[in-house]
Amino acid sequence: MAVLRAIAEEAGELGATRALTRLGLADEGAAGDVAELRELLKAWRTAKSSAWRASVAWVVRMVWALLLVGLAVKLGFGEWVR
Template identity: 50%
Template sequence: MTEPDNKPAHVENMLLLRKEDFDELLDRAAQRGAERCLAHLGLENGSAARDIRELRDLLEAWRDARRTAWQTVVKVVTTGILAALLVGAAIKLKLMGGSQ
């Protein structure tokens, strides 16, 4: 009987890597993938962080403007309703020179 061989079995097209080598390979692949993604989005140059910051600021300004517009609409409608109520009360109480 032959003794068991302690060498790893040779499998075609398979690399035997240490964990550190595998982690380094994954890190490089992730870095390349991120670079390709940024290049696809047109953010590959050094100003990508500034561009994204500006986009976030622009989006925040848009949200603030939209919120302010809705608040203004609510205030105008509320003021209009209160003004109509006051005019109606003045007419009812004959304070505005209505028919006597």
């Protein structure tokens, strides 16, 4: 049983090493690269979320402005301004 476990562990390490080498993550700077990629992905998600919130806020403002203009026209404030 110990021999099978050792063979499986060795095969797993060899496979992981090959996969990391193919991805270009087998050197000493790989941990820093992965951390930088995670930071970049987090920044992208934050920017995307912020852009959606800003877009929704602008749409809501436009709806309110159109509602107020419509209400002003309906109540006759257009004539009052002239």
